[in-house]
Amino acid sequence: MKLSLLAQAISLEFSGIDKEVTSFATLKEATSSQITFFDNPKLLTDLQNTKAGVVILSSAYQEYLPKTSQALISDNPHLSMAYASVYFAKKAFDTSSPAHISEKCFISPNVVIGSNSVVEEGTEIMPHVTIGANVKIGKNVKIFPNVVVYDDSIIKDNCIIQAGAIIGSDGFGYAHTKMGEHIKIYHSGNVILEEDVEVGSNTTIDRAVFGSTIIQKGTKIDNLVQIGHNCEIGQACILVAQTGISGSTKLGRNVIMGGQSATAGHLEIGDFATIAARGGVSKSIEGGKIYGGFPLTLQNEWLKTQAKLAKFFKKN
Amino acid sequence: MKLSLLAQAISLEFSGIDKEVTSFATLKEATSSQITFFDNPKLLTDLQNTKAGVVILSSAYQEYLPKTSQALISDNPHLSMAYASVYFAKKAFDTSSPAHISEKCFISPNVVIGSNSVVEEGTEIMPHVTIGANVKIGKNVKIFPNVVVYDDSIIKDNCIIQAGAIIGSDGFGYAHTKMGEHIKIYHSGNVILEEDVEVGSNTTIDRAVFGSTIIQKGTKIDNLVQIGHNCEIGQACILVAQTGISGSTKLGRNVIMGGQSATAGHLEIGDFATIAARGGVSKSIEGGKIYGGFPLTLQNEWLKTQAKLAKFFKKN
Amino acid sequence: MKLSLLAQAISLEFSGIDKEVTSFATLKEATSSQITFFDNPKLLTDLQNTKAGVVILSSAYQEYLPKTSQALISDNPHLSMAYASVYFAKKAFDTSSPAHISEKCFISPNVVIGSNSVVEEGTEIMPHVTIGANVKIGKNVKIFPNVVVYDDSIIKDNCIIQAGAIIGSDGFGYAHTKMGEHIKIYHSGNVILEEDVEVGSNTTIDRAVFGSTIIQKGTKIDNLVQIGHNCEIGQACILVAQTGISGSTKLGRNVIMGGQSATAGHLEIGDFATIAARGGVSKSIEGGKIYGGFPLTLQNEWLKTQAKLAKFFKKN
Numbered sequence: 007m008k009l010s011l012l013a014q015a016i017s018l019e020f021s022g023i024d025k026e027v028t029s030f031a032t033l034k035e036a037t038s039s040q041i042t043f044f045d046n047p048k049l050l051t052d053l054q055n056t057k058a059g060v061v062i063l064s065s066a067y068q069e070y071l072p073k074t075s076q077a078l079i080s081d082n083p084h085l086s087m088a089y090a091s092v093y094f095a096k097k098a099f100d101t102s103s104p105a106h107i108s109e110k111c112f113i114s115p116n117v118v119i120g121s122n123s124v125v126e127e128g129t130e131i132m133p134h135v136t137i138g139a140n141v142k143i144g145k146n147v148k149i150f151p152n153v154v155v156y157d158d159s160i161i162k163d164n165c166i167i168q169a170g171a172i173i174g175s176d177g178f179g180y181a182h183t184k185m186g187e188h189i190k191i192y193h194s195g196n197v198i199l200e201e202d203v204e205v206g207s208n209t210t211i212d213r214a215v216f217g218s219t220i221i222q223k224g225t226k227i228d229n230l231v232q233i234g235h236n237c238e239i240g241q242a243c244i245l246v247a248q249t250g251i252s253g254s255t256k257l258g259r260n261v262i263m264g265g266q267s268a269t270a271g272h273l274e275i276g277d278f279a280t281i282a283a284r285g286g287v288s289k290s291i292e293g294g295k296i297y298g299g300f301p302l303t304l305q306n307e308w309l310k311t312q313a314k315l316a317k318f319f320k321k322n
Numbered sequence: 323m324k325l326s327l328l329a330q331a332i333s334l335e336f337s338g339i340d341k342e343v344t345s346f347a348t349l350k351e352a353t354s355s356q357i358t359f360f361d362n363p364k365l366l367t368d369l370q371n372t373k374a375g376v377v378i379l380s381s382a383y384q385e386y387l388p389k390t391s392q393a394l395i396s397d398n399p400h401l402s403m404a405y406a407s408v409y410f411a412k413k414a415f416d417t418s419s420p421a422h423i424s425e426k427c428f429i430s431p432n433v434v435i436g437s438n439s440v441v442e443e444g445t446e447i448m449p450h451v452t453i454g455a456n457v458k459i460g461k462n463v464k465i466f467p468n469v470v471v472y473d474d475s476i477i478k479d480n481c482i483i484q485a486g487a488i489i490g491s492d493g494f495g496y497a498h499t500k501m502g503e504h505i506k507i508y509h510s511g512n513v514i515l516e517e518d519v520e521v522g523s524n525t526t527i528d529r530a531v532f533g534s535t536i537i538q539k540g541t542k543i544d545n546l547v548q549i550g551h552n553c554e555i556g557q558a559c560i561l562v563a564q565t566g567i568s569g570s571t572k573l574g575r576n577v578i579m580g581g582q583s584a585t586a587g588h589l590e591i592g593d594f595a596t597i598a599a600r601g602g603v604s605k606s607i608e609g610g611k612i613y614g615g616f617p618l619t620l621q622n623e624w625l626k627t628q629a630k631l632a633k634f635f636k637k638n
Numbered sequence: 639m640k641l642s643l644l645a646q647a648i649s650l651e652f653s654g655i656d657k658e659v660t661s662f663a664t665l666k667e668a669t670s671s672q673i674t675f676f677d678n679p680k681l682l683t684d685l686q687n688t689k690a691g692v693v694i695l696s697s698a699y700q701e702y703l704p705k706t707s708q709a710l711i712s713d714n715p716h717l718s719m720a721y722a723s724v725y726f727a728k729k730a731f732d733t734s735s736p737a738h739i740s741e742k743c744f745i746s747p748n749v750v751i752g753s754n755s756v757v758e759e760g761t762e763i764m765p766h767v768t769i770g771a772n773v774k775i776g777k778n779v780k781i782f783p784n785v786v787v788y789d790d791s792i793i794k795d796n797c798i799i800q801a802g803a804i805i806g807s808d809g810f811g812y813a814h815t816k817m818g819e820h821i822k823i824y825h826s827g828n829v830i831l832e833e834d835v836e837v838g839s840n841t842t843i844d845r846a847v848f849g850s851t852i853i854q855k856g857t858k859i860d861n862l863v864q865i866g867h868n869c870e871i872g873q874a875c876i877l878v879a880q881t882g883i884s885g886s887t888k889l890g891r892n893v894i895m896g897g898q899s900a901t902a903g904h905l906e907i908g909d910f911a912t913i914a915a916r917g918g919v920s921k922s923i924e925g926g927k928i929y930g931g932f933p934l935t936l937q938n939e940w941l942k943t944q945a946k947l948a949k950f951f952k953k954n
Contacts, residue, residue, distance in 0.1 A: 097446075098466070099430065099448045101449075114731065116432060116750055116766075118431060118450065132730065134432075134450050134468070134750065134768050134784070136448065136449045136450050136485075150731075150807070152786050152804075154523075156485070166808075168804070168807045169786040169788070170784075172468075178544040178562065178563065186575075188540060188542050188558060188560065190542075204822065207842045208486070208524050208804055208842050210522070210523045210545040212523075212545070226812060226820050229842040230842055230862060232546050232563040234563070242819060244820065246810065247842075247864040247882050247884075248900075250546075250582055259818075266582075266882055268581060268599070268600070283902065284932060286599070301629075311631070315943070315947065316933075318635070318638070320943075322946065414762075414780075414782070415764045415765065417746070432766075434765040434766065434783075450748075452764065452783035452784060468766070468802075470766075470783045486840070488784075488801045491838065494838060494878065496876075502892045504874060504876065506798070524802070526802070526839045526861040528839075546862060548861050566862075566880045568879075584898055602916055617944050626951070627952075
C-alpha cells in the first residue's frame, strides 16, 4: 500500500517522499518496507535504532527517529496503529493455491488445507479439520477432528492436537478511542508449537500481534486452556485444564500450572515453578518453588493462613 | 397443535373450547394463538394483562386470568411448561429450503447454511461453519472456521466470530420433578449480536428461553467465555477470557470483566463498572467503580484486606 | 504384538516363552493375552490374583506374581507402561469399514461416521459432526453441529449433545522421565453417556485410560465444563458452566456443582451434595449438604467467615 494512501485512510498528515509499505512489524524487527509505531518511552533505544521505513509516533519523539525512517505524527500512535492494521490484514484461510502434502500422509475426507501449506510425512489429519494458508506441519503429527489451525502457524514433529482445539486465533487486542470504542488490532503474528507438544480438546492459543506465540518442546496442555497472544511457554511445561495464561507472559521450563490457575499478562515464571490449582499469578516469580492462592503466595503459607483464618473467625 | 391434545400430552385436564396453539411466549408477549405460564406472584399484573391464548397456572390464580385467555390448571406450572416445550421445538438446523446468499459474499467450501437464512454482501464464511435456519447475517461479517450459529440468530454488520465459537446453543434450563429428575425446557428464543461485536474462539453464547440474548454494539468477547440465556451485554463491553455470565444478567455499557471473572444470574452491573480478574459478582452493583474479590467488594479494599490478612496470620 | 519385540521396543529385558500380546488392561481386568503394570503397593492383592498374561513390575514384587503371568522387570513400571502404550494405540477415527445407520435416522450432509459404528432410529446428527469408529449411538439422540465423538464411545437413548462438545478425547495422563520429559499414556478406555444425558456446547469429556468415564442417567452438563478421565458422574447431577472435575473422581446422584466450581482427582462426593459456585473440593465429602469456598467448607460457614473477615480487617 502507498504510504500516502495509508496516511489518508487513518487520518494522519503525510508529507515527504511517498513509498510502498508492505506490512507491520515491531520497532526492533521492522525493515525499510515496513511500518511500526512508538508509544512506550522505555523503548526509546529501539526507536533510535529502528530500521523501519515508517514510524507512527507523537511529535514529541520525532527528534529521536533515524533519518532512514519516515514519521507519521499521531496524538495516539497505538490507536493509529490499530486503524492502520486492517489495511495489512491478509484474507484469512485462503484456498486459492494448492497445498503441498506428502504422499505418506493420512488426510481424512472433509479436510480443508489452505494455500501453500505444507504437511510432511507420517502426519494424520482427521475429519473437519481446517488448516489455514502458509501453515507448516511437520512429521508424525496427529490432528484430531474439528481442529482449526490459523494461517502461518508452525506445528513441528510429533505434536498431537486433540479435537476442537484452536491454534492461532486473533489475540484480544484493541486500541481505545476517547468515546470508549474498541478498535481491533489486526494480528500479523503466528503460533509455533515445537516438537512433542500436546494440546487438549477445545483449548485456544492466540497468535502474536507481531512475531510468535511459542509453545516449546515437550509441553503438554490439557483441555479448555487459554493461552494469550505473544506468550512463550517453556519446554516440558504442564498446563492443567481450564488454566488461563494472559498475553505476553513467559513460563520457564517444566513449569506446572494446576487446574483453573491463571496468570496476569507481561510477567515471567521461573523454571520448575509449580502453581497449585486455582493459583493466580499477578507478578513475576522465581522458579523451583510451589505457589498457590490469590493473591499468590507460597502454597504451604497459603494453606496455613487458610487454616488459621477458618479457626480464628469461628471463635471471633 | 390442538390445545386438547397438548393438555393430554402433558397430563393436564382440559375443558373448554378447543383451539390451535402455535408456540410459547412470555406472559407479556404472548398473543392469542400462543401459550404461556404463570408461577411468579411478582408478575401478577402481567397475568392480569396477558393477551396469551392459554396460560398454565395453579388454580389459586385462575381468578386473575383475563376472559380472553384459557386456563390449564397445574400444581407445578413451570414443570408443565417444560413438558409442553418439547411440542413446540422446531427441527434444528433444517436445510430443506434454500438460503439467500448475496453474490458478493465469500462462502468457503464445506459450509452448511440452513433454510431461509440470509447472508449479506461482503461477508466471509470460512470452512466447516454451520449456520442454522432463519439466521440473518449482515454485511462485512467474518465467521472463522468451525463456528456454529444456531437457528434464528441475528448477526449484524461488521461482526467477527473467531473459530469454534458457538452462538445460540440451548440455555441450561430445566424444571425438576419431585423424584429429582430434570426436565428440559426447550428454548425458543435467539441470540442477537449487534454491529461490530467480536466473539473469541470457543466462546459459547446461549440463546434465550423466550426473546433474545443480546450483545450490544461494539462489545468484544475473548476466548472460552460463557454467556448464559437471556443475558443483555451493553455496548462496548470487554469480557476477558474464561469469564462466565449467568443467565438473565444485564451489563451496562463499557463494563469490563477481567479474566476468569463471573456473575450470578438475574443481576445488573452499571455502566463503566470494572470487575478485576477472578471477581465474582453475586448481587447488582452500580457503575463507574472497580470491583474485585469473591465475595465482591471494591478492588482496592479487597487488595488491602488480603494484604492485612496475610500479615495478621503470619503473626497469629 | 510379540512380547519379545515389545520388550525390546521399551528397553526391558525379556527371557522366557514368547507370546502374542494384544492390548493393555488393569491388573484386575487383564486376561491371558493382555499386558498390565504394577506400581502401587496398595494393589498387592490384585497383583496376586491377576490373570494378566504379562505384568510390568519392579523386581521387588516379582515373587507375588502368579505363575500364569510373565514378568517384565522395570525400575519404573508406570513409565515403561507409558512407553508400551503407544504400541497398542489403534488408528483413531478409522473410516475404512462402513457404519451401521438405521434408515430412520436424520444424518445431515457433511457428517463423518467411523467404521462399524451404530446409529439407532430416531437419532439426528447435524452438520460437521465427526463420529469415530465402533461408537454406539442409541435412539432419539440429538447431536448438534461440530460435535466430535471419539472411538468406542457409547451414547444411550435420548441424549442431547450441544454444538462443539468433545466426547472421549485422550485424558491428560503422562509418565515422567528423570530428565523431566512427559511420556504420553495412550488411552484405551472410552466414555459412556447413559440415557437422557445433556452435554453443553464446547464441553469436554475425556475417555478413561482403561475402562470407562461414565455419566449416569439424566445428568445435565452445561457449557465449557471439563470432565477428566475415569470420572463417574452419578445420575441426575447438575454441572453448571465452566466446572472442572479432575480425573477418577466420583459424584453420587443429584450432586449439584455450581458455576466455575471444581474438584481435585480421586475423591468422592456423596449423593445430593451441592457445591456452590467457585467451590473447590479437595477431599471426599459426604452428601446432603451445601458446601462452598476454597478450601471447601459448609457454604453458610464460608459466608459467615467472609463477612467477619471483611469487617475485622476494615478495623484492624
